[in-house]
Amino acid sequence: MLATSHAFKANAHDALHDRVLQRALLNLKSGFQDKRAQTVARLPEWEALRERGREIKNHTLAHLDFYLEAYAAKVEAQGGVVHWARTGADMRDIVLEICRSVGARTVTKGKSMIAEEVALNEFLEEKGIAPIETDLGEYIIQLRHEPPSHIIAPAVHLTKEQVADSFREHHTMLDAARSLVEPRELLDEARAELREKFLAADVGITGANFLVAETGSSIIVTNEGNGDLTQLLPRIHIVLASLEKIVPTLEDATSILRLLARSATGQEFSAYTTISTGPKRPGDRDGPEQYHVVLLDNGRSNMVGTEFQDMLRCIRCGACMNHCPVYSAVGGHAYGWVYPGPMGAVLTPTLVGIEEAGHLPNASTFCGRCEAVCPMKIPLPKMMRHWRERQFERHLTPNAARYGLAVWGFFARRPALYHLAARAGAWLLGTLGRRRGRFASLPLASGWTNTRDMPAPQGATFHALWAARRRAPGR
Amino acid sequence: MADAKAQIIGQIRRALKRDALPPEKTAELSARLATHHRNLIPDRVARDHEALVELFVEMAGAANATITRLDKLSDVPGAVATLLAQENLPAQIVASPALQDLPWDDRPVLTVRFDRAQGSDAVSVTPAFAAIAETGTLMLVSGPDTPSTLNFLPDSHVVVVKSSDVVGPYEDALDRMRARNAGMPRTINFVTGPSRTGDIEQTIQLGAHGPRRLHILLVEGDG
Numbered sequence: 001m002l003a004t005s006h007a008f009k010a011n012a013h014d015a016l017h018d019r020v021l022q023r024a025l026l027n028l029k030s031g032f033q034d035k036r037a038q039t040v041a042r043l044p045e046w047e048a049l050r051e052r053g054r055e056i057k058n059h060t061l062a063h064l065d066f067y068l069e070a071y072a073a074k075v076e077a078q079g080g081v082v083h084w085a086r087t088g089a090d091m092r093d094i095v096l097e098i099c100r101s102v103g104a105r106t107v108t109k110g111k112s113m114i115a116e117e118v119a120l121n122e123f124l125e126e127k128g129i130a131p132i133e134t135d136l137g138e139y140i141i142q143l144r145h146e147p148p149s150h151i152i153a154p155a156v157h158l159t160k161e162q163v164a165d166s167f168r169e170h171h172t173m174l175d176a177a178r179s180l181v182e183p184r185e186l187l188d189e190a191r192a193e194l195r196e197k198f199l200a201a202d203v204g205i206t207g208a209n210f211l212v213a214e215t216g217s218s219i220i221v222t223n224e225g226n227g228d229l230t231q232l233l234p235r236i237h238i239v240l241a242s243l244e245k246i247v248p249t250l251e252d253a254t255s256i257l258r259l260l261a262r263s264a265t266g267q268e269f270s271a272y273t274t275i276s277t278g279p280k281r282p283g284d285r286d287g288p289e290q291y292h293v294v295l296l297d298n299g300r301s302n303m304v305g306t307e308f309q310d311m312l313r314c315i316r317c318g319a320c321m322n323h324c325p326v327y328s329a330v331g332g333h334a335y336g337w338v339y340p341g342p343m344g345a346v347l348t349p350t351l352v353g354i355e356e357a358g359h360l361p362n363a364s365t366f367c368g369r370c371e372a373v374c375p376m377k378i379p380l381p382k383m384m385r386h387w388r389e390r391q392f393e394r395h396l397t398p399n400a401a402r403y404g405l406a407v408w409g410f411f412a413r414r415p416a417l418y419h420l421a422a423r424a425g426a427w428l429l430g431t432l433g434r435r436r437g438r439f440a441s442l443p444l445a446s447g448w449t450n451t452r453d454m455p456a457p458q459g460a461t462f463h464a465l466w467a468a469r470r471r472a473p474g475r
Numbered sequence: 476m477a478d479a480k481a482q483i484i485g486q487i488r489r490a491l492k493r494d495a496l497p498p499e500k501t502a503e504l505s506a507r508l509a510t511h512h513r514n515l516i517p518d519r520v521a522r523d524h525e526a527l528v529e530l531f532v533e534m535a536g537a538a539n540a541t542i543t544r545l546d547k548l549s550d551v552p553g554a555v556a557t558l559l560a561q562e563n564l565p566a567q568i569v570a571s572p573a574l575q576d577l578p579w580d581d582r583p584v585l586t587v588r589f590d591r592a593q594g595s596d597a598v599s600v601t602p603a604f605a606a607i608a609e610t611g612t613l614m615l616v617s618g619p620d621t622p623s624t625l626n627f628l629p630d631s632h633v634v635v636v637k638s639s640d641v642v643g644p645y646e647d648a649l650d651r652m653r654a655r656n657a658g659m660p661r662t663i664n665f666v667t668g669p670s671r672t673g674d675i676e677q678t679i680q681l682g683a684h685g686p687r688r689l690h691i692l693l694v695e696g697d698g
Contacts (some may be wrong), residue, residue: 084483269538
């Protein structure tokens with residue numbers, strides 16, 4: 001998908017004025033935040049598990065070459081094939097080649113953020129192969145030709161009325177008199193429509209939540225069961241995964257699995273956690289004849305050893321965006337690419353470049369909730385600050401902000417002058433605003449006063465108060 | 476392809492500022508892979524077997540599975556027939572070949588096919604390899620006599636669990652799997668309740684693409 005992250009400010013502005021979107025976003029709190037809090041409260045070991053998860057991934061990343069080679073050898077020893085893709089284009093070509101090797105016409109897909117990252121659907125369509133998304137949310141946005149707005153709830157930006165409209169438009173066999181008012185009715189319609197597709201597909205493509213070096217297995221975590229039907233029924237199963245999905249052992253995977261569902265949906269465990277190891281065995285009555293894994297780098301190996309390495313611990317649970325005040329206000333589409341919210345603000349500049357995505361690290365109030373809820377303890381605000389520094393160093397920050405910072409820097413390096421200017425400014429504003437106690441407009445501060453009043457300063461400056469407190473007797 | 480692998484591995488090593496790991500380090504990491512070291516296991520499973528069975532029942536129920544407790548394995552066909560009648564379902568089921576030895580003939584009205592599932596099957600019956608009390612999770616292992624399609628295609632999935640197969644954490648179930656000495660199965664399904672989705676306005680609906688109902692028959696004895 002083509003990134004429009006450079007337009008974040010305009011996108012966010014539009015999103016704030018989109019009433020339907022704002023109504024849909026209200027569901028985030030009850031749907032995600034409250035449920036997560038309740039489930040986490042039931043597990044006294046939560047903080048210790050987070051720390052353990054962090055250690056497992058840090059250990060893995062420090063020996064990433066070893067674990068990837070061990071994993072690939074195990075997959076191949078059990079009859080699977082591992083393909084290495086340096087770029088998104090490489091991954092697309094590998095998938096196309098596998099599809100063509102069996103003359104595939106239709107491909108069912110479980111939810112895969114990697115497929116979104118490399119824009120696989122558009123590519124397959126161009127080549128005459130029909131990809132069919134089977135996750136309900138992904139299916140809905142595929143009908144609407146929209147990108148996902150959330151990494152685990154791709155259609156969270158839509159209301160049920162919008163979903164009903166899309167089904168009526170695309171399901172041509174649908175009886176016009178049939179009610180599509182309730183979520184239950186919408187689900188039954190999609191279930192019936194997709195059941196046929198599952199049974200007819202030539203190739204099934206899924207993502208992976210984990211790759212296990214010990215056993216050469218891939219693990220998917222779903223609630224709908226669509227991922228399992230996708231990988232069980234067709235002749236070929238293709239797993240799309242990025243390098244950092246690897247963990248050493250099954251025990252390392254179960255340890256992180258205890259964090260994943262609770263962080264993502266507030267469930268104790270997702271309905272389906274499936275460990276897949278190689279193709280159909282002798283005597284098996286079902287299962288795919290071929291099992292392929294395509295491992296994607298796409299810039300991740302460049303993150304190893306840098307200040308952004310911590311981001312490779314991410315398990316894509318979505319907790320950071322569910323708890324982000326900026327995401328909650330503007331939704332996922334405003335971020336302009338595949339990964340929204342705080343994790344997207346850190347990851348997107350790495351993958352599409354700071355020139356394109358320079359605004360995203362600024363889409364934060366630095367309230368710190370994302371880091372507090374992150375199951376892998378990723379210091380997201382710190383990494384957004386790193387990006388802001390790089391943006392400044394590379395002169396990508398707007399001139400107004402640069403001049404503003406230069407002026408502030410001039411005073412900050414001269415404390416006596418700073419205190420004098422602060423006192424003079426506070427006195428001036430305090431005097432001018434004495435009557436109303438606030439300003440409806442101020443020069444150079446329209447960004448603030450366009451939407452709310454600026455309070456007039458009262459009394460002494462912070463520095464003066466601080467100094468007075470330290471001098472006060474009895475302290 | 477080999478070229479892409481070499482380039483990616485090479486780039487990772489450059490980023491880590493080192494060459495391939497020395498033999499003593501790879502031996503250490505290989506040992507880590509071989510020892511199945513456990514990380515932190517939640518305290519909630521530190522209880523005796525009887526209490527674990529109760530925890531399993533509680534957690535599976537919380538995940539919207541329904542549970543019937545039976546005295547012995549030979550009660551399974553009768554319990555399945557009762558269930559079909561209660562739910563107004565046709566007396567036609569597809570079952571894992573692994574369950575062929577149960578006394579199905581006691582229920583002549585019931586038509587049982589022992590095979591993988593097809594798209595038209597409404598009810599399946601399968602055995603569980605283990606049941607994990609920690610989260611009320613079933614562990615279903617694929618094999619010639621336990622096809623995985625039975626776990627996903629039918630609308631109603633009935634799972635037979637022997638109470639002696641109830642364990643505390645996932646790790647106990649993995650150890651049992653390794654003790655078979657049959658290598659990794661092609662598919663391990665951890666199933667916790669019926670299929671569900673929250674994709675439309677965050678409202679949880681059961682029965683997305685997999686089974687709408689998950690019914691567990693928990694059997695005390697072996698007979």
